[in-house]
Amino acid sequence: MRPLDPRLLRHARAARGYVALTAALGVFTAALVVAQALLLAHTLGNAVTDGATLAVLGPTIAWLAAVVVVRALVTALQERFAHRAATRTVGELREQVVAHAVALGPRWLATGEGPSVVTLATRGLDALEPYFVRYLPQLVLAATVTPGVLLVVLGLDWISAAILVVVLPLVPLFMVLVGRLTQGRSEQGLASMQRLGAQVLDLLAGLPTLRAHGREHGPGARVRSLGDAHRQATMGTLRIAFLSGMVLELLTTLSVALVAVGIGLRLVEGDLDLVTGIAVLVLAPEVFLPLRQVGIQFHAAADGVAAAGRAFEVLETPVPPAGTRTAPDLRTATLRLDGVGVAGTPVDLDLVLRPGTVVALTGPSGVGKTTALEVALGLLRPDTGRASIDGIDLEDVDPASLWAQVTWLPQRPVLEPGTIAQLVGGDEASRATAAGLTGLDAVLVDLPLGWETPLGRGGEGLSLGQRQRVALTRTLLSPTPLVVLDEPTAHLDAAGEQVVLDTVRTLRDAGRTVLLVAHRHSLVAAADDVVRVRSAAEVLA
Amino acid sequence: MTRGTLRRAIRLLDIDPRRLALALLLGTLALGCGVALAAVSAWLIARASQMPPVLQLSVATVAVRAFGIGRGVLRYLERLVSHDVALRGMTELRTTLYQRLAVARPDTLLRLRRGDLLARVGADVDTVGDVVVRGLLPAGVATLLGAGTVLAMCAFWPPAGLALAGCLLLAGVAAPLIAARAARTTEALALQSRADMTATALGLLDDTGPLRVAGRAADELAALREADRRLATATDAGAGAAAVAAGLGQLAIGIAVLVALVTGVPAVGAGLLSPVELAVIVLTPLAAFEATSLLPAAAIQVQRSRAAAARILALLDAPTDPDPTDRGTAGPPLVAAGVAAGWPGAPTVLEGLDLDLRAGRSVAVVGPSGTGKTTTLLTLAGLLPRRGGSLALGGHDVDHLARETVVGAVVVGTEDAHVFGTTVLENLRVARGDVTEAEAEAVLVRVGLGDWLAGLPDGLDTLLGPDARTVSGGERRRLLVARALLSPAELLLVDEPAEHLDPDRADALVTDLLGDPRGVVVVTHRLTPLGAADEVLWLDGGRIRARGTHEQLAASAPGYRELLDRERADDETEAERAR
Numbered sequence A: 001m002r003p004l005d006p007r008l009l010r011h012a013r014a015a016r017g018y019v020a021l022t023a024a025l026g027v028f029t030a031a032l033v034v035a036q037a038l039l040l041a042h043t044l045g046n047a048v049t050d051g052a053t054l055a056v057l058g059p060t061i062a063w064l065a066a067v068v069v070v071r072a073l074v075t076a077l078q079e080r081f082a083h084r085a086a087t088r089t090v091g092e093l094r095e096q097v098v099a100h101a102v103a104l105g106p107r108w109l110a111t112g113e114g115p116s117v118v119t120l121a122t123r124g125l126d127a128l129e130p131y132f133v134r135y136l137p138q139l140v141l142a143a144t145v146t147p148g149v150l151l152v153v154l155g156l157d158w159i160s161a162a163i164l165v166v167v168l169p170l171v172p173l174f175m176v177l178v179g180r181l182t183q184g185r186s187e188q189g190l191a192s193m194q195r196l197g198a199q200v201l202d203l204l205a206g207l208p209t210l211r212a213h214g215r216e217h218g219p220g221a222r223v224r225s226l227g228d229a230h231r232q233a234t235m236g237t238l239r240i241a242f243l244s245g246m247v248l249e250l251l252t253t254l255s256v257a258l259v260a261v262g263i264g265l266r267l268v269e270g271d272l273d274l275v276t277g278i279a280v281l282v283l284a285p286e287v288f289l290p291l292r293q294v295g296i297q298f299h300a301a302a303d304g305v306a307a308a309g310r311a312f313e314v315l316e317t318p319v320p321p322a323g324t325r326t327a328p329d330l331r332t333a334t335l336r337l338d339g340v341g342v343a344g345t346p347v348d349l350d351l352v353l354r355p356g357t358v359v360a361l362t363g364p365s366g367v368g369k370t371t372a373l374e375v376a377l378g379l380l381r382p383d384t385g386r387a388s389i390d391g392i393d394l395e396d397v398d399p400a401s402l403w404a405q406v407t408w409l410p411q412r413p414v415l416e417p418g419t420i421a422q423l424v425g426g427d428e429a430s431r432a433t434a435a436g437l438t439g440l441d442a443v444l445v446d447l448p449l450g451w452e453t454p455l456g457r458g459g460e461g462l463s464l465g466q467r468q469r470v471a472l473t474r475t476l477l478s479p480t481p482l483v484v485l486d487e488p489t490a491h492l493d494a495a496g497e498q499v500v501l502d503t504v505r506t507l508r509d510a511g512r513t514v515l516l517v518a519h520r521h522s523l524v525a526a527a528d529d530v531v532r533v534r535s536a537a538e539v540l541a
Numbered sequence B: 001m002t003r004g005t006l007r008r009a010i011r012l013l014d015i016d017p018r019r020l021a022l023a024l025l026l027g028t029l030a031l032g033c034g035v036a037l038a039a040v041s042a043w044l045i046a047r048a049s050q051m052p053p054v055l056q057l058s059v060a061t062v063a064v065r066a067f068g069i070g071r072g073v074l075r076y077l078e079r080l081v082s083h084d085v086a087l088r089g090m091t092e093l094r095t096t097l098y099q100r101l102a103v104a105r106p107d108t109l110l111r112l113r114r115g116d117l118l119a120r121v122g123a124d125v126d127t128v129g130d131v132v133v134r135g136l137l138p139a140g141v142a143t144l145l146g147a148g149t150v151l152a153m154c155a156f157w158p159p160a161g162l163a164l165a166g167c168l169l170l171a172g173v174a175a176p177l178i179a180a181r182a183a184r185t186t187e188a189l190a191l192q193s194r195a196d197m198t199a200t201a202l203g204l205l206d207d208t209g210p211l212r213v214a215g216r217a218a219d220e221l222a223a224l225r226e227a228d229r230r231l232a233t234a235t236d237a238g239a240g241a242a243a244v245a246a247g248l249g250q251l252a253i254g255i256a257v258l259v260a261l262v263t264g265v266p267a268v269g270a271g272l273l274s275p276v277e278l279a280v281i282v283l284t285p286l287a288a289f290e291a292t293s294l295l296p297a298a299a300i301q302v303q304r305s306r307a308a309a310a311r312i313l314a315l316l317d318a319p320t321d322p323d324p325t326d327r328g329t330a331g332p333p334l335v336a337a338g339v340a341a342g343w344p345g346a347p348t349v350l351e352g353l354d355l356d357l358r359a360g361r362s363v364a365v366v367g368p369s370g371t372g373k374t375t376t377l378l379t380l381a382g383l384l385p386r387r388g389g390s391l392a393l394g395g396h397d398v399d400h401l402a403r404e405t406v407v408g409a410v411v412v413g414t415e416d417a418h419v420f421g422t423t424v425l426e427n428l429r430v431a432r433g434d435v436t437e438a439e440a441e442a443v444l445v446r447v448g449l450g451d452w453l454a455g456l457p458d459g460l461d462t463l464l465g466p467d468a469r470t471v472s473g474g475e476r477r478r479l480l481v482a483r484a485l486l487s488p489a490e491l492l493l494v495d496e497p498a499e500h501l502d503p504d505r506a507d508a509l510v511t512d513l514l515g516d517p518r519g520v521v522v523v524t525h526r527l528t529p530l531g532a533a534d535e536v537l538w539l540d541g542g543r544i545r546a547r548g549t550h551e552q553l554a555a556s557a558p559g560y561r562e563l564l565d566r567e568r569a570d571d572e573t574e575a576e577r578a579r
Helices: A006-011 A013-050 A054-104 A106-110 A116-122 A124-156 A158-205 A207-212 A219-269 A274-316 A369-376 A399-403 A420-424 A428-438 A440-445 A464-477 A494-509 A521-525 A536-540 B005-012 B017-048 B054-102 B106-112 B117-156 B158-206 B208-213 B217-269 B275-283 B292-316 B373-380 B403-409 B424-428 B437-446 B450-454 B473-486 B503-514 B528-532 B550-556 B560-578
Strands: A335-341 A349-353 A358-362 A384-389 A406-409 A482-486 A513-517 A529-532 B334-342 B348-357 B362-366 B388-393 B410-413 B491-495 B519-523 B535-540 B543-548
Touching (some): A006 A013, A006 A274, A013 B217, A054 A124, A116 A124, A116 A274, A124 A274, A158 B117, A207 B054, A219 B017, A349 A369, A369 A482, A399 B208, A406 A464, A428 A464, A494 A521, A521 B560, B005 B117, B005 B292, B017 B275, B054 B117, B117 B275, B117 B292, B158 B208, B362 B503, B424 B437, B424 B473, B437 B450, B503 B519, B528 B550
Parallel strands (some): A406 A482, A482 A513, B362 B519, B410 B491
Antiparallel strands (some): A335 A349
């Protein structure tokens, strides 16, 4: 794991200021740690050896108190901005990941790494919080306090400094060594832990099924034995994983103990004065403290770094450049697909969409009808073949200029929050006419607020069939020359099917072009042209 | 959430008090070694500066090294023991939860399967278990160690001991309380914006294409930014208190040291304290706060565990089936009279269902989607409470019979039944533990999965499920039908067996099921093969619109003929296109 990925600073503005602040506070903290130790040693040393009184020590103690207060303030300041930076950075990365994923398009989101982006964006990136709040400050302290304090110890007593310098590199060395030795074991252990955990959840998920077959009582013992196996596997892993922690503690505490003993023996010999001895004794643990904290926070931070790494992978996936030519006017231009194929579904698809015609795509589910629509809309580039408007490759067309001429009604209507009137658009009279045609008027009768009924995100508050009618009405009132309907009858009953038929006819009468995916015979019959979509398997058969 | 929530959940972990005591002892000794190391080092140095004979220091030098080693070793042992305790507790809680859910009303279970609730249950059990290692144990260790250190300090110089006690309370009680409060504030404030953020991000990622074409992607991204901005504001609201808590922890150490100095120096002058003792009481506090520094995180953990415990207890307290009052045995026929069905807490989906199901009789149920056919099947199988009417098995009221008796006679195979993450054969053995390989192969061939089975890498021993081979929608559905067919029950209720199949194969499967010698109810969307049913129930609008044989309905029920014709026309169109 890279302790601080430079890409984090490049992509997240909030992280930059925070890292700078943390570095500054880290240097300041190092100075405070040293000042506190020296002041304390001075006060205590003089009190012990010379029996100095409060009156003599007063000013030093006052300085010590000031240092204590400032250290508390610095700690508070660090914590205060750590949370803020974490939330802001997560927010910035989330926004960029989502925006980039949207730019990469629906096909990318549905395949390969795509589906995991949802988890990454909603929950995964939150793992950066412990990284920012706990890990990063300690990492900075390991880079400021550890060397700073070590230098001061060197200036005070080179023998103690030598002990610390010998032990210091052993800390990461042993950590890496133990890590190497245990990696295979713990990865194996982790895998079996996850498998056992999943098996218990699987049994819980299957309880309704087990109940339906009257077999729910047997697996209780199995849950227990899986739990025991899980525990044994976990403990096997932990026995080894905790070893690295033990090595770290042993090295650090033992070296502090050696420093103490060494100082004691040299004090007896009179080679050292007490003030120096106390200062070194107080400073010795401070050399290791940040390193120990880094070790403790390592695992929590590793999740955050891994999540950030995945986010950078998404952000570094290149988006194909968008075209720049303005799309021809679809009222007069013809959209064509020639021999289009995308990953076997569909293959070798030819389609000609002349202005003012109704073209239906048919074929069994899974054959790539929706994919064909996405190619025609310029959302997806075909692997083979060509999509074009009046001879201009869709790749070269500015997508915004094409989409401004298109109304697309997907299988599950996508509605933004707002009142039904706002969603549907148009003036009162045209709304009423359109609603009469799509059957939305019957839906409105049951709603106390009628047209002013507010809908939540995704049309919350209406059934799927009712949402479909809202979307159909909106489609009728939209001014675009091309209308694309994906299985418009999917969530509608027999009466709803008639509504769709009427809608399609009305659209054609208005001179608009319609591209639709259809299953129903009646809808297919209403089309001017029918294109059957085939998959690779069918073509071979 | 009541105050007893966490206590009740912890009791469910059934923690062995001896193991917990051992963990507590080891933890206290480990951190105690750290404190002792500081105290003895201070003594050693201060005494050494008085240049006594070296022999007088030998015990201290050995002790310092021993404490240095002891700390690491004891801490290692403590972590092992405490994690073992926590894992045992999680197993116990998980088992209890399973056993409890096994007798819970089915709607509790089915609700659990929606969304990521189930994953949350798994995480919740872990979170409740974590309270031991990350919450209770650090608190216990800090208490014991704090008390011990304060007592030892008091033995030297009571004012310094008392100051240390006060500072430990500041760092170990006040700071954690403030930190936990800050976390709670943030969580409460962030709840809505977090939900908005998730919904907006999901919307953007799920409906990328439509949003871009409609030109709304930019608006939605702005909404996401706004939700994240509000999330940041909520975090800021709690960050101030978190900062105070962190600062207090640091301040407490300093105050303890300063008070020891300020009160100790005059005491040395007055002869109440030796100079060496002064060094000990001033330097020991520097190491005494390690235990309390973990407590703010522990307090937040306790809070998190309490929320998880509340969700788990809600599941454990879910209503269960009443105890059977009729211990008799009963078998077919299953007779329903005027049965009304509905999901608990949702509107009634069907009323006035009469049915007489016995061996050799086949009934088909048809109707538009969303008319509650699955709910009806679950009700007939006695798995959902009825809304009205009577349901009797061999003359005994189903509600009073033992669950084992009912399931011995009536088995339902719902369309959302679970495919377990195990082999094909074990998945079939859910229906009956002694299914042989030959029986399994025969039934898979019967439901049209013969080719599928032949193509599996390990045949019946092929692993299915999330982390192994996945099955397509159609294969899954037929696997579930095969499982239902293997059930020893005399009456089978089967839900949409033919979905995702082409018309010919769908009709063949439905016809075969309707011809089964047992009593069968088949829910289907296909009308063409229903000539094989003894009776067809046509549901619409929450009632039985018509019932009779397929021929009777086709001849006399208005609308049925049209549906049938439309289905045929669609099939023909499809067949034509295929050619």
